[in-house]
Structure formats: C-alpha cells, structure tokens
Amino acid sequence: MDALVAQATQKLEALEAALYGLKQVRGRFTTEDGAVSAEVNSDGALVALQLSESVTAMPPAEVGRLILWACRQAAEDAGTQRSKVVATLNESFVPGQQDAPGTLGG
Template structure:
C-alpha cells in the first residue's frame, strides 16, 4: 500500500510542478512587433493586452486615423506571436498529463465514456 501511495504522491507532485511551470511560462509570454519603418512598436502579454507602445517621430506626419490603424495592425501581429508562444506552453502542459504508455493524441478504446 505504501508503494501505491508513494506513486500517487509522486504523480500529484509532478502534475503540480507542470502546472506551476505552465503558469510561469504564461506569465513570461510576450508578443512584440515593430512596423518595417519603425514608426510603431508594440508589446502584448499572453492575453493579447497591450503592455508597451512606442511611436517614432515619423507618426507626426501621418493622419491620426492612419496611426490608429498602424497601432491596431501591429497589436494584431504581436498578439499572433504571443498566441504561438502560449500554444507551446499549453502543449507542453498537456503532454505532461498524458498517461504513461499512451501516445499524445490517442485514446484507449473501451473506456467508461466510449460508445
């Protein structure tokens, strides 16, 4: 019985460590994008929220609506980069929860919820 309990505790500890690593990884995710001309630079977090914005002197020569569109476009690009990073963190977490002996993306036939 002690060996079973030790294995259960070890498994729970490993899963907790994987969850903590994922949380830390998600907190570190940042998407950055700067327009080719360097006029607009943005940084977003893992949720896609804008956390940094830099505008060069060049934006003063542009109409405000165009500057706004550049900022939105740059944010979208940065959010895509952040989303890719976030997906990698979540994939790593998911892999840590795959039962031993089972390949990721497969399921065992005949389980209680199988048809």
C-alpha cells in the first residue's frame, strides 16, 4: 500500500511540475537586425512585441512581414519548449524497472 501511495504521489508531483512548466513557457524571437522582437506564451498568444526605431524607415508591408515572421518563430520556440515539458511528463509515466505489471503507472 505504501508503494502505491508513493507512486500516486510521484505521478501527482510530475503533473504539478508539468503544469508549472507550461505556465513558464515563453517563446521569443528577434529579427537579425533587431528591428522586431516578439514573445508568445505557451498557448502561442502574443504577450510582447517590440519594434526598434529602424522600422519607421521601412515600408509598412515589410514591417508587417517582419512582425508576422517574428511571431511565427517565437511560437515555434514556445512549441519546442512545450514539447520538452510534455516529454518530461510522459517519461514520468513510463513504467520503471521497479514497477510490477498491474501497478499504478505499470
């Protein structure tokens, strides 16, 4: 019974760690020239956008493309981070050497 409780506690802690990790995810990207910087959260929602003074000399369509490019790259970065958190969670649910078949997590 103690082993079962310990396994359940371990799984709960892994879930809580994953939830915390997902809340901490922030994807960031800055264009090579530093004109546009974007930051997105774990859901891919834009939470910060910074434009340098140099964008005032660019055509609006080019600025728009740079903003979209930076947002996409930041979202990709966030997705990579999110995948790592989920992979760590999944690994915690893989039966270990000591887990017997039919036990929690086995």
